[in-house]
Amino acid sequence: MNSLSDRINNLSTSQTLAMAALARELKAQGKDIISLSLGEPDFNTPDFIKEAAKKAIDENYSTYSPVDGYAELKEAICRKFKRDNNLDYKPANIVVSTGAKQSLYNIAQCMLNEDDEVILPAPYWVSYYEIIKMSGGIPVEVPTSVESDFKITAEQLEKAITPKTKMIWYSSPCNPSGSVYIREEFTAIAKVLEKYPNIYVVADEIYEHINFSGTFCSIASVPGMFERTITVNGVAKAFAMTGWRIGYIGAPEFIAKACTKMQGQVTSGANSIAQRATIAAVDADPKVLNYMVEAFHKRRDLVVGLIKAIPGLKINVPEGAFYVFPDVSSYFGKTLRGTLIKDATDFSMYLLAEANVATVTGDAFGNPDCIRFSYATSEELLTEAMRRIKEVLA
Numbered sequence: 001m002n003s004l005s006d007r008i009n010n011l012s013t014s015q016t017l018a019m020a021a022l023a024r025e026l027k028a029q030g031k032d033i034i035s036l037s038l039g040e041p042d043f044n045t046p047d048f049i050k051e052a053a054k055k056a057i058d059e060n061y062s063t064y065s066p067v068d069g070y071a072e073l074k075e076a077i078c079r080k081f082k083r084d085n086n087l088d089y090k091p092a093n094i095v096v097s098t099g100a101k102q103s104l105y106n107i108a109q110c111m112l113n114e115d116d117e118v119i120l121p122a123p124y125w126v127s128y129y130e131i132i133k134m135s136g137g138i139p140v141e142v143p144t145s146v147e148s149d150f151k152i153t154a155e156q157l158e159k160a161i162t163p164k165t166k167m168i169w170y171s172s173p174c175n176p177s178g179s180v181y182i183r184e185e186f187t188a189i190a191k192v193l194e195k196y197p198n199i200y201v202v203a204d205e206i207y208e209h210i211n212f213s214g215t216f217c218s219i220a221s222v223p224g225m226f227e228r229t230i231t232v233n234g235v236a237k238a239f240a241m242t243g244w245r246i247g248y249i250g251a252p253e254f255i256a257k258a259c260t261k262m263q264g265q266v267t268s269g270a271n272s273i274a275q276r277a278t279i280a281a282v283d284a285d286p287k288v289l290n291y292m293v294e295a296f297h298k299r300r301d302l303v304v305g306l307i308k309a310i311p312g313l314k315i316n317v318p319e320g321a322f323y324v325f326p327d328v329s330s331y332f333g334k335t336l337r338g339t340l341i342k343d344a345t346d347f348s349m350y351l352l353a354e355a356n357v358a359t360v361t362g363d364a365f366g367n368p369d370c371i372r373f374s375y376a377t378s379e380e381l382l383t384e385a386m387r388r389i390k391e392v393l394a
């Protein structure tokens, strides 16, 4: 008999983490696996951030921090929102959490009642779906495709709205598609939302700085949107700080208060040393990240070129983050080296078995025609991975 709760029994395991674990296991068995499955920069945290953490240890930042984050960090985050996004958040609008993942979980727990609908433009980040479900909400997927650069239109959004719609969640730059919404697209979306004043938007901007398009728009800066947007960000991706676990939100004050109340009962304030280090990160001129962004940009160009040379794979040119999301559906129904490829999961498993390359099936992101590659690895490994893939698809 299964004594676990329905809650956990109904929860899916994170497929990105599962694939990464499988790749690690095969590697440990001696297989020459190239893992393109995880969303993690292959850079070290910049030295000036590490120095700030060392200083915080020496200065004895070792006690519980305020639940919503140190005042100095919240002020620094307000300066960052003003500098980068032209958003006028005050410290009372800010909540610092244990990663953007906890920020998102807090939001779902604080905003959703049973059967509230949340619109998810698909593909979406894996955890949105499960976090929403776990919080009693109903994810409503709005499909997009490589042809539309994986972006939804204002018309598609309006069609998906029902009397039960409570929120819309998206990331831009998007994990997994790399797509970046521009101001005109958000303005059209905002115009639709004008008619539905009770709908809130969760804008996940964690890949903000890993953006090659030269333009970035926070939907909260579009007229009419500030009071109904929860802007989510964090230091994991752009600052190569995935393990430090610091994320944050800028939100209407009543939502910030609710999220603080929630995490006060669950985790308390985020890690004290990591918060002090984050002050240095968010206060820094984003130009200090240029060397990483330029490396990702170069790899993006390399991988897009190599994928375009593989017959049967269709891609958009991702403008940000560090993923490519090719449509592999032209292989469905084909038999390769004795293996029938029925869907994207079969395709991804085939690449693992035959090419020793780990990817993630698009099913995990709500798009069953695609698979996701992370290009947060060296150009040598990327070139070798694409060579192997081309070979096993020939």
Ligand SMILES: Cc1ncc(COP(=O)(O)O)c(C=O)c1O
Pocket (backbone or CB within 6 Å): 039, 098, 099, 100, 101, 102, 125, 171, 174, 175, 204, 206, 234, 235, 236, 242, 245, 246, 247
């Ligand atoms: C779109 C998106 N949002 C949030 C997160 C989680 O960020 P954090 O590591 O700060 O919890 C990720 C990490 O993969 C992500 O891709």
